Amino acid sequence: MKNKKKxxxxxxxxxxxxxxxxxxxxxxxxxxxxxxxxxxxWELCADFHIIDSFFxxxxxxxxxxxxxMLADHSLFLHIGVTLFETIISFLLVxxxxxxxATLLWCSKGLSEILEPYLVVLNxxxxxxxxxxxxxxxxxxxxxxIVAGISVALFGCIISLYTGFHQVDKDKLKLIxxxxxxKKDAFCKVVFPSSIPTILSTMKVNIGLALVGVIIGEFLAxxxxxxxxxxxxxxxxQLNLVITSIIILCLIAMGxxxxxxxxxxxxxxxx
Amino acid sequence: MNKPILKLQNISYSYHSLSGEVPALSNISLYVNQxxxxxxxxxSGCGKSTLLSLIARLLEPESGTISFxxxxxxxxxxxxxxxxxxxxxxxxRTIFRNITLGLEIQHxxxxxxxxxxxxxxxxxxxKKFRNKHPGELSGGMRQRAALIRTLVLNPxxxxxxxxxxxxxxxxxxxxxxxxxxxxxxxxxxxxLITHDLSEAISLADRIIVLSDRPAVVIRDxxxxxTNYDHTPLGARSAPEFRYYFNxxxxxxxxxx
Numbered sequence: 001m002k003n004k005k006k007x008x009x010x011x012x013x014x015x016x017x018x019x020x021x022x023x024x025x026x027x028x029x030x031x032x033x034x035x036x037x038x039x040x041x042w043e044l045c046a047d048f049h050i051i052d053s054f055f056x057x058x059x060x061x062x063x064x065x066x067x068x069m070l071a072d073h074s075l076f077l078h079i080g081v082t083l084f085e086t087i088i089s090f091l092l093v094x095x096x097x098x099x100x101a102t103l104l105w106c107s108k109g110l111s112e113i114l115e116p117y118l119v120v121l122n123x124x125x126x127x128x129x130x131x132x133x134x135x136x137x138x139x140x141x142x143x144x145i146v147a148g149i150s151v152a153l154f155g156c157i158i159s160l161y162t163g164f165h166q167v168d169k170d171k172l173k174l175i176x177x178x179x180x181x182k183k184d185a186f187c188k189v190v191f192p193s194s195i196p197t198i199l200s201t202m203k204v205n206i207g208l209a210l211v212g213v214i215i216g217e218f219l220a221x222x223x224x225x226x227x228x229x230x231x232x233x234x235x236x237q238l239n240l241v242i243t244s245i246i247i248l249c250l251i252a253m254g255x256x257x258x259x260x261x262x263x264x265x266x267x268x269x270x
Numbered sequence: 271m272n273k274p275i276l277k278l279q280n281i282s283y284s285y286h287s288l289s290g291e292v293p294a295l296s297n298i299s300l301y302v303n304q305x306x307x308x309x310x311x312x313x314s315g316c317g318k319s320t321l322l323s324l325i326a327r328l329l330e331p332e333s334g335t336i337s338f339x340x341x342x343x344x345x346x347x348x349x350x351x352x353x354x355x356x357x358x359x360x361x362x363r364t365i366f367r368n369i370t371l372g373l374e375i376q377h378x379x380x381x382x383x384x385x386x387x388x389x390x391x392x393x394x395x396x397k398k399f400r401n402k403h404p405g406e407l408s409g410g411m412r413q414r415a416a417l418i419r420t421l422v423l424n425p426x427x428x429x430x431x432x433x434x435x436x437x438x439x440x441x442x443x444x445x446x447x448x449x450x451x452x453x454x455x456x457x458x459x460x461x462l463i464t465h466d467l468s469e470a471i472s473l474a475d476r477i478i479v480l481s482d483r484p485a486v487v488i489r490d491x492x493x494x495x496t497n498y499d500h501t502p503l504g505a506r507s508a509p510e511f512r513y514y515f516n517x518x519x520x521x522x523x524x525x526x
Contacts, residue, residue, distance in 0.1 A: 170354055176328055177352035178372040178423070188371065192362050 057242045065239040079247060081224040082213060085141060086255070089148025090209040093156050094202060096149070101160035105190065106182065111161065122154035127215050134220045144216030144224070151212030152205040159204075163197030164190050199263045206255045214248070225251075273339055274301040275348060275459050276325065276427060281334035283320055284484075293484035294320045298334070300478055300487060302427070302459055307450075309462045309470035312480030313522060318463040321485075322429045325461070326350045340426070351425030351458075353433045357416035359404035366391070366400045369419040376423070383422065390418045394452065409437050410445045417449055421456070428453060428460040434469065446473060447502050467522075471495075471514045472505030479521050489521050 039059045045051045046058030053061060069075035104111040130147050137143040167190050175185045217226025225244045232240030278300050284293040294317035302308045312318050323329045325336065327347065340348050359368045370387050373379050391397050394414055404412055413433060420428065433449070434442045450473045453460050464470050470477050471493055479489035495508040505511060 168358070170356065171358050171360070173328070174354060174358045175375065177326055177350075177354070178375050178419075180375040184375045188375065189360065192360070195362075 054236075055238055057239045061239045062243050062246065065243045069243070075247075078223060078225050078228050078244075079251070081141075081221075082210075082217065082226065082248075083251065085144050085148060085213045085216070085224065086206075086210045086251075089145045089152070089213060090202075090206050090255075092145070093149050093152040093205050093209060094198075096153060097156035097160050097201070097205075098198070100157045101164055102186065104157070104161045105164045105186065118154055118158055122158055126151045126212060130215055130219050133216075139220035139222075143220045144213055147216030148209045148212035151215070152208035155208065156201055156205050159201050160194070160198065163194045163201070166197075167193050195266065196263075199259065199266065203256060203259050203263075206259055207252060210248075210252055210255065273304050275304045275339055277301040277337045278325070279335050279337070281321075281324060281331045281336070282484075283317070283324060283329065283332050295324075296484035296486055298480075298485065298487055300490070302461055304339075305457050305459055307453065307460045307462065307473060307475045309464060309474035309477045310480060311464060311467060311470050311477060311518065311522070312485060313482050314465050316480050316483050317485040318480060319431055321480075322352065322431050322461065322463060325427075326352050326429055348426035349424060350427055350429060351420035351423060352429045353416060353420055353431065355432045356436050357404070357412040359407075359412055359415055359419075361404055364401045364403060365396060365407070365415050368404065369415060369422055372419060372423045378423075386424075387418070387422045390421060394418060408441070410441045410448070413437065413445050414448065417452065421452075421458075426459060428458050430460060430462040432464055433462075435464075435466075442469075443502050450502070467515055467518045468506060468511075469502070471511060471518070472502045477514075477518065479518060489518075491517070 042056075043059045046053040046056065046061075066075070104114065126147070129150055130143075133143045133146050133150075137146060171189045171193070172185045175189055180188070213224070214226040214229075217224040218230050221227040225248055228244040229241050232238065232244065278298055281295055281298045282293070283295045284291050286292075298321065300308075310318055310321065320329065324331050327350070338348055340346055359365075360371070363371070366387070369391065370379065370384065373383050373387070388397075391400055394417075396411060396415060396418065399407055399411065399415075404415070407415065416433070430449075434446050437445055446469055462470065462473060472495075474493055477489075477491045477493060478487055479491065480486070481488045491514070493510075493514060495505055495510050
């Protein structure tokens with residue numbers, strides 16, 4: 001009797017898992033169908049001259065553009081440059097962001113003094129600064145990395161600092177009752193409990209770093225996907241522009257997934 | 271046995287904010303003897319926690335003195351162990367790394383101290399949870415782990431700031447029984463803050479009643495319960511229990 005009941009429970013669980021999996025599959029299927037139908041409609045519209053493929057390109061033209069760029073290896077160069085610049089600015093943003101937020105957490109006075117400046121720098125459209133960076137640093141990788149950093153940094157500092165401040169005050173009191181110093185409070189409680197905040201800030205900032213790098217490449221580059229987009233639009237090679245945009249989409253998705261994977265690893269470890 | 275380990279004389283403390291000064295404690299004098307279990311009761315928000323923060327030297331009194339007689343005869347301030355309202359076990363650390371947090375902070379991770387931590391874990395039945403995370407423990411066991419975290423530093427005085435108030439009633443009875451026993455058998459001096467009169471009567475040797483804010487001491491009441499087995503339920507059925515309860519109830523209601 002007991003055994004039978006157990007199998008009943010199991011099968012109910014299995015049923016639940018099956019429904020769950022089916023739901024999951026159907027969502028994935030719908031996503032793929034949506035993408036394929038969009039591509040098909042786009043291709044057909046171009047083929048039957050409903051839209052002008054000179055301006056709007058078409059999936060097949062994008063594909064042939066992609067293949068020809070693969071063949072002359074220029075694609076890897078441009079993707080590599082953009083990826084490299086994005087990752088460097090992202091890492092610098094996270095590093096400088098954590099250090100600055102720590103400094104602000106340590107000194108209440110400093111954070112009060114700097115608050116309005118941080119707010120202004122955060123809401124300033126960073127693309128307005130790009131011409132300045134070009135004048136100061138020339139047209140090279142440095143400028144583009146600085147542009148990437150400038151877009152993400154201030155928001156990163158503000159959200160990390162807010163995260164550090166939302167740590168349970170009683171947990172800090174615990175550290176002080178155990179005879180700890182402010183440094184102990186930071187290392188044992190504030191930092192470890194802010195790791196989820198740091199990871200979610202990273203998710204936002206990898207995207208923002210990419211935005212900054214593309215803005216930089218629009219204005220001051222001879223290589224990279226941002227350069228390809230600007231170059232393509234100037235010579236009316238819209239295949240090139242659209243191919244680059246699609247690759248950008250893939251890069252953005254890949255980078256986001258990378259951090260989500262790191263977050264997953266962290267959760268699993270706990 | 272009957273030597274005061276800690277003496278507070280005319281302690282006052284106020285909180286300051288832009289909207290004004292809020293006096294929390296006014297002219298408080300009290301003492302606690304070596305090995306004594308003292309309970310402090312009073313209306314909520316009367317500054318009981320402030321009192322503990324002052325004793326733990328997290329705050330400095332505005333006036334008055336705190337004098338002490340260190341049991342080992344030295345001139346150092348006695349070791350203070352502070353148990354807060356919630357266990358505050360750190361979720362990202364295992365139970366063992368949680369209970370050695372104080373040792374880690376005070377740079378006392380010696381083999382002897384670590385062995386003592388292991389011993390306490392085994393003694394209080396948490397050995398098999400050594401490498402588990404706090405989320406896997408029940409409320410009572412978490413509170414016990416928090417007590418071990420305090421005991422492992424070998425404090426002379428334990429400060430208990432309503433350590434059972436976050437637990438449900440049943441767990442609360444068994445945990446207060448549990449922790450009361452541990453404190454009695456180790457012979458630690460303890461100061462318990464609570465607003466639960468039954469809890470105070472069943473655990474303490476002496477009860478201090480504080481008034482509403484600004485708190486002053488309105489009663490110093492020694493508790494003598496006869497024929498009970500040192501459990502909270504046993505204490506509640508002792509003949510004197512009702513008498514003490516009514517007495518304390520009246521004192522506190524007079525205040526209001």
